[in-house]
Amino acid sequence: MPSFNVQRYGARGDGRTDSTKPFLTAWSLACRSRARAMVYIPRGTYLVTNLVFWGPCKNHITFKIDGTLVAPANYWSIGNSGYWILFAKVNRISVSGGTIDARGAGYWSCRKKGSHCPQGARSISFSWCNNVLLSGLTSLNSQNMHVTVHHSSNVRIQNIRIRAPSGSPNTDGIHVQSSSGVTISGGTIATGDDCIALSQGSRNIWIERVNCGPGHGISIGSLGDYVNEEGVQNVTVTSSVFTKTQNGVRIKTWARPSRGFVRNVVFRNLIMRNVDNPVIIDQNYCPNGRGCPRQSSGVKISGVTFANIKGTSTTPIAMKLDCSRSNHCTGIRLQDIRLTYMRRSSASYCRNVHGRRSGVVIPRNCL
Numbered sequence: 001m002p003s004f005n006v007q008r009y010g011a012r013g014d015g016r017t018d019s020t021k022p023f024l025t026a027w028s029l030a031c032r033s034r035a036r037a038m039v040y041i042p043r044g045t046y047l048v049t050n051l052v053f054w055g056p057c058k059n060h061i062t063f064k065i066d067g068t069l070v071a072p073a074n075y076w077s078i079g080n081s082g083y084w085i086l087f088a089k090v091n092r093i094s095v096s097g098g099t100i101d102a103r104g105a106g107y108w109s110c111r112k113k114g115s116h117c118p119q120g121a122r123s124i125s126f127s128w129c130n131n132v133l134l135s136g137l138t139s140l141n142s143q144n145m146h147v148t149v150h151h152s153s154n155v156r157i158q159n160i161r162i163r164a165p166s167g168s169p170n171t172d173g174i175h176v177q178s179s180s181g182v183t184i185s186g187g188t189i190a191t192g193d194d195c196i197a198l199s200q201g202s203r204n205i206w207i208e209r210v211n212c213g214p215g216h217g218i219s220i221g222s223l224g225d226y227v228n229e230e231g232v233q234n235v236t237v238t239s240s241v242f243t244k245t246q247n248g249v250r251i252k253t254w255a256r257p258s259r260g261f262v263r264n265v266v267f268r269n270l271i272m273r274n275v276d277n278p279v280i281i282d283q284n285y286c287p288n289g290r291g292c293p294r295q296s297s298g299v300k301i302s303g304v305t306f307a308n309i310k311g312t313s314t315t316p317i318a319m320k321l322d323c324s325r326s327n328h329c330t331g332i333r334l335q336d337i338r339l340t341y342m343r344r345s346s347a348s349y350c351r352n353v354h355g356r357r358s359g360v361v362i363p364r365n366c367l
Helices: 020-032 105-113
Strands: 003-005 014-018 037-041 045-047 051-054 061-065 068-070 083-088 091-096 099-101 122-127 130-135 138-140 147-150 153-163 174-177 179-190 196-198 202-208 218-223 232-243 247-253 261-275 277-282 300-313 317-322 329-341 347-351 353-362
Touching: 003 020, 020 037, 020 051, 020 061, 122 130, 147 153, 147 179, 153 174, 174 179, 174 202, 196 202, 218 232, 218 261, 247 261, 247 300, 261 277, 277 300, 277 329, 300 317, 317 329
Parallel strands: 003 037, 014 045, 037 061, 045 068, 051 083, 061 091, 068 099, 083 122, 091 130, 099 138, 122 147, 130 153, 138 153, 147 174, 153 179, 174 196, 179 202, 196 218, 202 232, 218 247, 232 261, 247 277, 261 300, 277 317, 300 329, 317 347, 329 353
Antiparallel strands: none
16 A cells, blocks of 8 residues: 655644645545555654545545644634644544644633634534545544544444533534444543534434543534424434433434434434533523524424433533423433432433333423
8 A cells, every 4th residue: 555654745844844844745645545445644743724525535545543633723724714633525544643732722712701702613524425535533622523424424433532611612522414324432521512513414423432522422402403403313322421411311402393303313322421411402592592583493492202311410401401492392201210319319401302111211201
């Protein structure tokens, strides 16, 4: 396999020299290779600004990182583009190993002050890509979302480590939208927003063996941004642990008209450790408590199973199912749930929900 080492084209692993052009040169040569090719980043710390790796390429590309990629200290240098590292229209790509550090602290500080800030960059993104493997990567301190998968298919994300402070704004771990056949397996996500967020058009998603926390949990949504919105369907979240998160598993929709939907979703075999809202459907989503639509959510939620979920809630209501008054939730199944609050049984809240329970369900079933 031909290998294109970024150092050969002038990259320096000293953490100070701008190595953006050598990275793009190595990619361009690998992308034109008729044989399977590798872009290789050896040990060292490489300063890079915006990297857009365009396809389609002639063959499979392996992007192997043994070093660390860092963004410039000035957050404006990547913050205006929306993306730091972007793979676009690439088919058959494997990205493995290494660390990327967007050094987002200055940007978060700007956001918190409410001063004039750029839109913020997502750290590593795959847009219009197919047959993607992302494995063994560590993403630190993203300005905005850490990993995004948009308009892509057949994507595997394995054994990833994501870290940003719990107070960092909008630093979703993995954000999926308008994509199908996405598998997320193994890994630890500790961040300031959703560990994983599945937005409109997410289909055939499998999530397993994720350690989430701190963060806002694993969410479907928020949905209902638009009237003509793609639905979310065929999602499984299993064998995962939530520690000191704001939410466990959540479906969230804005209270406004929409033709969107959520269907065929299974949340199972999950452990909650001191989670604020372990199980939640919120069709009156209003994160800041002000300026939200106060209509009725048009998003139709059906066929959602919560099974074998155990652990502790930090609030008395461990299970909140608050559905749309005009589109009730249907086919909701609760099976073998045991959630306690301060070593006692927790409570549940249901509104506009239809379904059934089986096995032992604590808090007491409100369906």
